[in-house]
Amino acid sequence: MANLEEKSILEDNIRYSYMSVVWSHKIQEKQSDILAGEYKKLEIVRLICNALTSVGLISLIFTDQFLIKFVATMISFVSTLSSMHFKSFDTQNSIINHKKAANELLGIRDKLRILLVKVKLESKDDFELLSEYEYLIKQLDQIYREAPSTTDKAVKKASKALKINGDNSFSTEEIDANLPESLRRK
Template identity: 40%
Template sequence: MKNDIKMLQNVVRHSFTAVAETHKIHEVQADIYIARYTVLEWIRIIVAGATSAGLIAILFEKDEFWIKLITAIASFITAIITGVMQSFDLKDGESSQKATARKLLRLRDEYITLLMEIRNGRRDYESLLEQYKSLEKQKHEIYEDAPRTTDKASRKAMKKLHVNLDNQFSEEETDILLPEYLRGEGEVVTKQ
């Protein structure tokens, strides 16, 4: 039975890691989408302003070919950017990536709870296995509905997790955020 528990713990740890990494990938993909949207929106605003300025200049300088040319180019760029933004709805993409990331975050926390329950040894193997199977079912449902991500998002997420240690906190960092009575290695209260 001890081997079964140890094997289950290893499998849960693996699933936890996969979910934690996938969560971060979806967060990063959402960030990429919103950054692209912001850049395109600023370019569109600037080019639309240039188009308007060019149209006003044409009213007063009718024979200036270069003003007409620049205005036409600016208008064309505005149309292209508008088309791209409508074809690739980056705001919707960001929203669906964030929604998936939130689901994965909740699932990640449930894997942590399951690992804690495995470690404390108060539950039997069968009930732990059932909980694991339930979490795996949830994971596969989330993955099935999850929007696609890019290699760029995956690389950035792995760097954040494994180089920048995004999801890791020192004791001091944790203690700063907790109320004083919950800090440090406080006394654990157990059922008598």
């Protein structure tokens, strides 16, 4: 390495990028979990509504009560709404897209960790390390551009999962908690 200050600057930036990716990965993961949970609930509601609608329609064969007609119609309406929700929001595709983004971020995270190892071992010169870092940042930018949007709920769940209570500011301890012991500063 050219000098200790340059090494420190590069390492600090890689560490910060690493933690940002850890954070983004967890948010995408939590958003996928939220959508999967909502999907399961709506699917159960839809199945129950379909069953109750069928029972209501069958009971109309044996009776002509207005209340049964009304309840069957309302249940059918809820069933139709949940079906329209599935089609209009394409929840399953959203779940897949969030998981895809999370997996791509996981790959970048691992590459950043390897780059940190190279910095620590001083296995390449500054220019090579900086070039590799710039390449990874370009890949990361592409992932961010294509990643689906997330909700505040996912951010809060990710924050809780990572035990982070700041907004994009990471202490050395927080970064170290997500790195192998040999790459930690303390």
